[in-house]
Amino acid sequence: MRYAQLKAFHAVAAYGGSSKAADRLALTQPAVSDHIRKLEAAYGSELFLRRRGGVELTSFARKLYAVTERMFEAETEALELLSRARGLEEGSLSIGADAATHLLPLIRRFRERYPKIGLRLVAGNSAQLLSRLDRFEIDFAVIAGAPPQQDYHARLLREDALAAFTAATHPFARRSEIAFAEFVQQPVVLREEGSVTRNLLLEEAAHRGLALANVLEIESREAAREAVASGLGVGIISTAEIVPDARLHSLRFGDWEARMSEWLVCLATRADLHLMRAVLGLLRR
Numbered sequence: 001m002r003y004a005q006l007k008a009f010h011a012v013a014a015y016g017g018s019s020k021a022a023d024r025l026a027l028t029q030p031a032v033s034d035h036i037r038k039l040e041a042a043y044g045s046e047l048f049l050r051r052r053g054g055v056e057l058t059s060f061a062r063k064l065y066a067v068t069e070r071m072f073e074a075e076t077e078a079l080e081l082l083s084r085a086r087g088l089e090e091g092s093l094s095i096g097a098d099a100a101t102h103l104l105p106l107i108r109r110f111r112e113r114y115p116k117i118g119l120r121l122v123a124g125n126s127a128q129l130l131s132r133l134d135r136f137e138i139d140f141a142v143i144a145g146a147p148p149q150q151d152y153h154a155r156l157l158r159e160d161a162l163a164a165f166t167a168a169t170h171p172f173a174r175r176s177e178i179a180f181a182e183f184v185q186q187p188v189v190l191r192e193e194g195s196v197t198r199n200l201l202l203e204e205a206a207h208r209g210l211a212l213a214n215v216l217e218i219e220s221r222e223a224a225r226e227a228v229a230s231g232l233g234v235g236i237i238s239t240a241e242i243v244p245d246a247r248l249h250s251l252r253f254g255d256w257e258a259r260m261s262e263w264l265v266c267l268a269t270r271a272d273l274h275l276m277r278a279v280l281g282l283l284r285r
Contacts, residue, residue, distance in 0.1 A: 004035055005035045005036070005038055005039040005042075006039070006068055006071070007025065007035075007072075008021065008025065008027075008031075008032045008035035008036055008039075009035070009036060009039055009047060009061075009064070009065075009068065010065065010068040010069070010071075010072055011024050011025050011032070012032065012036060012048065012055065013048075013057055013061065013065045013068075014065075016054050016055065017054045017055055018032045018033050018036070018055075036048065045058075045060055046058050046060070046061075047060070047061040047064070048061060086274055088114045088116070088117055088274070088275065088278055090116065090117075091117055091118070091275060092117060092118035092119070092120065093110070093117055093118070093119050093120070093139055093140075093275060093279065094119075094120040094121075094122065094137070094138040094139050094140075095107075095119070095120070095121055095122070095138060095139065095140045095141070095142065096121075096122045096123070096124055096128075096129040096132055096133070096138045096140070096141045096142065097121065097122075097123065097129070097141070097142035098123065098124065098125055098126065098129070098142065098143075098144070098195075098221060099221060099241055100121055100123075101240070101241060102142055102157055102158060102240065102262050103121070103142055103157075106157075106264070106279070106282060106283065107119065107121075109282045110278075110279060110282055113278075113282065114278065117275075122137075122138060123220075125191065125192065125194040125195045125196075126141075126143035126144050126145065126194060126195070126196050127193070127194030128194055129141035129142070129143055130143060130147060130152075130265070133152075133265065133266070133267060134267070136267075139266060139270075139275070139276065139279075140264055140265065140266050140276075140279065141264075141265045141266075142157065142262055142263070142264055142265070143196075143262070143263055143265055144196030144197070144238075144260050144261065144262060144263075145196050145260075145261060145263065146261065146263050147263070147265055149268075150268070151267070151268055152265045152266065152267060152268055153265070153266050153267070153268045153271035153276075153280075154263045154264065154265045155263065155264045155265075155280060155283055156261060156262075156263055157261075157262040157263060157264050157283075158240060158261070158262050159259055159260070159261040159262070160238045160239045160240040160259060160260055160262075161238075161239050161252070161257070161258070161259050161260075162197065162200065162236055162237070162238060162239070162253065162256075162258045162259065162260055163236070163237055163238075163239050163242065163250045163251060163252055163253070164178050164183050164234055164235070164236055164237075164250065164251045164252075164253060165228060165234070165235050165236075165237055165242070165248050165249065165250045165251070166228060166234045166235075166248070166249050166251070167228055167229055167230065167231045167247060167248065167249070168229075168246060168247050168248060168249050169231060170231065170234070170249070172186075172234070172249070172251060173249035175251060176251060176252065177251055177252050177253070177254040178251045178252075178253060178254065179253070179254050179255050180204065180205075180208065180210075180253055180255050180256045181208070181210060183234060183236075183253070184201075184205055184210050184211070184212050184213065185213050186213065186214075186233060186234045187213065187214040187215075187216065187232065187233035187234070188201075188212050188213075188214065188215050188216070188233050188234055188235070188236075189216045189218060189224050189227045189228050189232060189233040189234065189235045190215050190216070190217050190218070190224075190235075190236075191217075191218065191219070191220075191221065191224055192217060192218070192219045196260060197236050197237065197238065197260065198236075200236075200258050200260065201236050204256060204258065214233070216232055216233050221241070225237075225245075225248070228248065229245065229247040229248055237250070238260045238262075240262075264279075264280075264283065266280075
């Protein structure tokens with residue numbers, strides 16, 4: 001049994017003859033008749049009684065027609081759903097980010113352009129988000145640092161300098177600049193493993209042959225900020241993530257020019273999907 005034969009049978013049954021069925025299917029009448037003949041021959045069952053005024057379904061054909069009616073209704077429903085997805089009138093988009101601040105302008109443009117697509121934001125550090133991307137748990141990840149090109153499609157969102165920050169009551173709060181060696185001699189509040197700011201700091205310390213005097217590890221950006229505000233240590237942050245807070249004071253590094261880049265990333269194998277291209281097309285170069 002072939003799909004074209006069932007399609008021909010359904011059309012003949014629905015429209016009362018091979019001529020009308022041929023018009024609906026954009027086929028010739030002999031082609032439709034050939035499909036019916038082959039279907040009947042393959043299963044040894046008569047489907048239509050040929051009469052002068054047209055055709056009449058056999059009792060067996062009426063049962064088959066009830067099945068094909070459901071089958072092609074489901075096909076029509078599936079095509080309508082796919083058509084809505086292609087027009088971005090149906091579906092959902094999930095994005096992971098360490099800090100949603102970098103993502104808000106893109107999200108605003110996406111909501112304005114595609115208001116019927118559901119949006120979900122999840123949190124995590126760069127390593128966690130890449131892992132979730134690999135498991136197809138999210139569609140995009142905003143991470144610090146460009147990922148391997150062969151596995152991911154990545155677009156640069158922004159690039160910013162790194163800064164130190166302290167509690168407003170800390171002695172360094174009276175200054176605007178700090179040396180790297182001074183910074184690592186203080187108790188330092190660090191994000192968890194997988195955080196790019198943490199990695200950059202530790203790599204630079206190792207390069208200079210310095211060891212951090214005292215480390216407090218905290219798993220979220222907000223909790224790390226609160227720990228610094230409480231006077232538990234100094235912290236490191238991207239200048240793009242500095243928000244007004246009377247409890248905190250930021251300082252530039254006088255002898256360290258590290259920068260942190262933020263990238264919007266999806267799996268390379270999914271980059272040509274319609275939804276992915278819609279998101280990437282909204283990025284302002």
